[in-house]
Amino acid sequence: MIRFPPGSLPWLLAHEMRLTWRTTMGKRGAVRTAIVLGGLGLLALVASAPIALSLAHRTVTLTPALAAGLDVALLVLFSLMLSQTLAGAVLAFYTRGDLDLLLSSPISARKVLAVRAIGLALAPFLVYAALVTPFVLPAAATGHPGWLAAYVVLAAVAMLATAAGVGLAIALFAVIGPRATRTVGQLLAALVGASVYLTFQARNIFPDHGAATLRRLVVFANVERFGPGAPLAWPAHALVGEPLPLLIVATVAGLAFFAIVAGLGRRFIADAGVGSGTDSGQAFGRRPGRSRSNAAPARFASSPFNAIVRKEWRLLLRDPTLLSQVVLRLLYLLPTGFFLFRNVSLHDTTAVARGAGALTFFVGQLAGSLAWIAISAEDAPELIACSPIGPRAARRAKLAAALTPVAVMVAPILVGLAGLSPWAALVATVSTAVSAISAALLNLWFEKPTPRSAFRRRGGSVVVSLGELALGVCWGLAAALAILTPRWALLPVLVGLGLLGVFRAVGDPKRLY
Amino acid sequence: MGDYALEVKGLRKVFSKIAVNDLDLKVRSGELYALLGPNGAGKTTTLRMAVGLLNPDAGEIAVCGVDMKTDPQGAKRLMAWAPDEPLIYDKLTAMEYLEFVAGLWTLPAAAARAEAEALLRGFDLWDRRSERCEGFSRGMKQKVALAGALIHDPKLLILDEPLTGLDAGAARQVKDMLQARTRRGATVILTTHILEVAERLADRIGVIQAGQLVAEGTMEELRTQFGAEGRTLEDVFLRIVGAEVA
Numbered sequence: 227m228i229r230f231p232p233g234s235l236p237w238l239l240a241h242e243m244r245l246t247w248r249t250t251m252g253k254r255g256a257v258r259t260a261i262v263l264g265g266l267g268l269l270a271l272v273a274s275a276p277i278a279l280s281l282a283h284r285t286v287t288l289t290p291a292l293a294a295g296l297d298v299a300l301l302v303l304f305s306l307m308l309s310q311t312l313a314g315a316v317l318a319f320y321t322r323g324d325l326d327l328l329l330s331s332p333i334s335a336r337k338v339l340a341v342r343a344i345g346l347a348l349a350p351f352l353v354y355a356a357l358v359t360p361f362v363l364p365a366a367a368t369g370h371p372g373w374l375a376a377y378v379v380l381a382a383v384a385m386l387a388t389a390a391g392v393g394l395a396i397a398l399f400a401v402i403g404p405r406a407t408r409t410v411g412q413l414l415a416a417l418v419g420a421s422v423y424l425t426f427q428a429r430n431i432f433p434d435h436g437a438a439t440l441r442r443l444v445v446f447a448n449v450e451r452f453g454p455g456a457p458l459a460w461p462a463h464a465l466v467g468e469p470l471p472l473l474i475v476a477t478v479a480g481l482a483f484f485a486i487v488a489g490l491g492r493r494f495i496a497d498a499g500v501g502s503g504t505d506s507g508q509a510f511g512r513r514p515g516r517s518r519s520n521a522a523p524a525r526f527a528s529s530p531f532n533a534i535v536r537k538e539w540r541l542l543l544r545d546p547t548l549l550s551q552v553v554l555r556l557l558y559l560l561p562t563g564f565f566l567f568r569n570v571s572l573h574d575t576t577a578v579a580r581g582a583g584a585l586t587f588f589v590g591q592l593a594g595s596l597a598w599i600a601i602s603a604e605d606a607p608e609l610i611a612c613s614p615i616g617p618r619a620a621r622r623a624k625l626a627a628a629l630t631p632v633a634v635m636v637a638p639i640l641v642g643l644a645g646l647s648p649w650a651a652l653v654a655t656v657s658t659a660v661s662a663i664s665a666a667l668l669n670l671w672f673e674k675p676t677p678r679s680a681f682r683r684r685g686g687s688v689v690v691s692l693g694e695l696a697l698g699v700c701w702g703l704a705a706a707l708a709i710l711t712p713r714w715a716l717l718p719v720l721v722g723l724g725l726l727g728v729f730r731a732v733g734d735p736k737r738l739y
Numbered sequence: 740m741g742d743y744a745l746e747v748k749g750l751r752k753v754f755s756k757i758a759v760n761d762l763d764l765k766v767r768s769g770e771l772y773a774l775l776g777p778n779g780a781g782k783t784t785t786l787r788m789a790v791g792l793l794n795p796d797a798g799e800i801a802v803c804g805v806d807m808k809t810d811p812q813g814a815k816r817l818m819a820w821a822p823d824e825p826l827i828y829d830k831l832t833a834m835e836y837l838e839f840v841a842g843l844w845t846l847p848a849a850a851a852r853a854e855a856e857a858l859l860r861g862f863d864l865w866d867r868r869s870e871r872c873e874g875f876s877r878g879m880k881q882k883v884a885l886a887g888a889l890i891h892d893p894k895l896l897i898l899d900e901p902l903t904g905l906d907a908g909a910a911r912q913v914k915d916m917l918q919a920r921t922r923r924g925a926t927v928i929l930t931t932h933i934l935e936v937a938e939r940l941a942d943r944i945g946v947i948q949a950g951q952l953v954a955e956g957t958m959e960e961l962r963t964q965f966g967a968e969g970r971t972l973e974d975v976f977l978r979i980v981g982a983e984v985a
Contacts, residue, residue, distance in 0.1 A: 526838050526848035526855075533842020537831065544830040544871075606826040609887070612790045613843035614816040678830070 270360035278364030290452035296462035307350040309419030311391030316411030336491035351384035372467020382479035389482040409546040416550035420557040530615035531623045538627030582654040583706035590661035590698035596628040597666035603678040611739035657705035671733025744895045744926030750798035758784045760950035771927045773937035776947035790820040819893035823900035825884035829873035844891035858886040877904035898929040938972035
């Protein structure tokens with residue numbers, strides 16, 4: 227094993243990598259993971275070999291249109307990575323971790339940020355590098371060695387995304403303050419991530435299916451702008467391994483990355499100290515007695531049911547990670563809504579059916595997310611357990627807390643649909659209700675108590691995620707078929723009910739109250 | 740039965756080994772009872788069964804005459820539980836937390852509001868009632884949790900290491916509050932490793948070892964029983980559990 231001088235950048239980086247590796251591995255064995263990953267990699271290589279072989283010894287000419295297309299692909303990649311790095315940078319402000327130890331040591335703040343930033347960049351780089359490897363490696367082996375430059379370009383994009391993410395997080399911190407940064411940063415990261423999907427869904431939003439925008443883009447991507455030597459084409463040319471564009475892209479990304487690390491190191495660490503030291507108003511200069519909710523009179527609930535519902539809503543709204551997930555899912559619902567109504571006006575029953583099916587599916591996903599958090603994320607299960615409210619009543623209240631926001635969000639779409647097609651609206655009402663309730667039940671049957679602070683991402687049970695997917699497909703299909711050919715709708719309904727029965731039978735809730 | 744705030748008969752709980760072994764315990768209404776014992780003696784397990792968080796393998800538990808097995812909701816309505824780790828929500832403010840707990844015990848809104856204000860003022864938290872608990876120190880969180888435990892004016896208050904993490908001032912507040920509650924007729928059962936606290940506050944002391952009650956009585960009774968006149972509770976306790984230092 228290579229030993230770096232203690233306190234040096236590589237030494238600190240090696241330490242971080244070791245921690246990350248052990249966290250990722252958890253209790254699983256490294257050998258087992260390596261075997262699984264290796265097997266998957268081999269499978270991907272075999273699967274992609276035909277594509278690589280078909281490209282063997284074939285000259286790929288980088289036309290202006292292809293260069294523009296590759297640039298767009300890199301832009302998409304950048305936005306996806308930015309979403310990840312911005313969320314990571316915001317999280318870094320609030321996660322103390324071992325920052326106390328590092329900052330109380332003689333290691334410079336700049337070095338600490340450099341290591342954290344490299345960690346931020348490394349995560350998306352490794353993911354996308356793994357994704358392109360099955361195509362790049364065979365292609366490189368069969369006559370296109372220049373394509374190995376894709377790794378350099380990926381690293382450059384990751385460094386740019388990290389620089390932008392860290393810079394944005396620091397700017398947010400300075401402009402809107404630490405409390406708001408946590409929420410806004412997470413939401414922004416979610417929006418950036420969703421922007422790719424929304425861009426591709428533009429044809430559902432624009433009245434002309436986005437044709438005019440596409441025409442403008444084609445005109446923009448003319449020979450002068452994306453021809454050989456044009457600066458806009460450099461990323462694309464770098465991607466296929468042309469030395470000079472590759473050098474330029476790598477240098478620009480490296481400079482941006484190091485400028486952020488060198489210029490903002492001290493600021494980042496100071497912000498992180500404020501952000502993670504304490505999240506109270508006191509720490510951020512709010513004086514006692516002047517906080518925002520002081521003006522609002524205390525609202526004591528009239529029943530345990532109301533108390534639990536109110537508590538759950540408050541906690542849902544104050545969880546930036548969850549909030550960003552809900553906003554994301556709503557964004558994903560948006561094009562569906564456009565899709566549904568645009569076609570309804572044209573009396574296209576097939577399109578209405580597709581829209582109702584998609585709506586049903588997404589509602590199940592949203593309800594599943596909220597139910598999972600409301601049911602399983604309980605910080606004080608013992609408090610509920612030793613209160614006079616029974617466990618069944620407590621869970622009913624939690625389900626109500628999870629499903630009510632879903633109903634409120636979907637109701638306007640259903641009302642709008644009722645004005646256009648009462649039958650479709652009735653079907654969609656029933657199917658969305660069934661979808662939401664079954665997703666919630668699934669989370670109830672596989673309850674897995676976890677402190678809310680541990681809910682960093684929508685991980686949860688794989689069985690529940692798969693179950694939600696399968697049931698969502700069943701109910702969505704049933705809704706679509708009920709609008710098109712009602713008698714066929716019975717089939718997915720029966721499959722869905724069967725699945726529910728299976729999940730009910732194998733459900734193994736770990737209950738603390 | 741009505742004379743006892745907590746009555747436990749033949750309580751038994753086995754995990755990988757016996758945690759509580761045919762334990763009998765009677766705590767009179769209005770007294771402050773300290774349950775002591777070495778680490779792993781079964782104190783917390785006993786209390787968790789008493790508040791309905793753990794099902795006993797055998798035995799009976801009655802809270803102010805209400806049987807925990809047949810009417811758990813009724814029994815829970817009468818008591819409060821405050822473990823050493825505060826049962827609070829970081830994302831709720833202190834006032835919102837009390838609103839929530841008051842809702843769980845179905846308190847009338849006006850009474851709950853007044854009690855919440857009195858408790859927060861009593862614990863010096865009134866000025867910070869609108870701040871989220873995530874920014875509170877360990878001691879402040881403990882006080883918020885304690886305020887939550889007291890808001891429904893429980894007849895029986897069970898506390899597991901209530902002074903953990905509290906500074907001297909906060910510890911004094913809590914001790915005064917416990918004594919005030921017992922003067923008002925409530926019963927307090929607490930566990931603590933700070934034996935001076937038990938010696939000074941408790942009306943009676945029970946010592947549990949290997950899941951069994953091995954000694955019980957007032958301080959004087961224990962001294963007499965174990966031949967330790969004029970000695971501190973620490974000396975008596977070490978003699979009882981057989982860990983006396985020469």
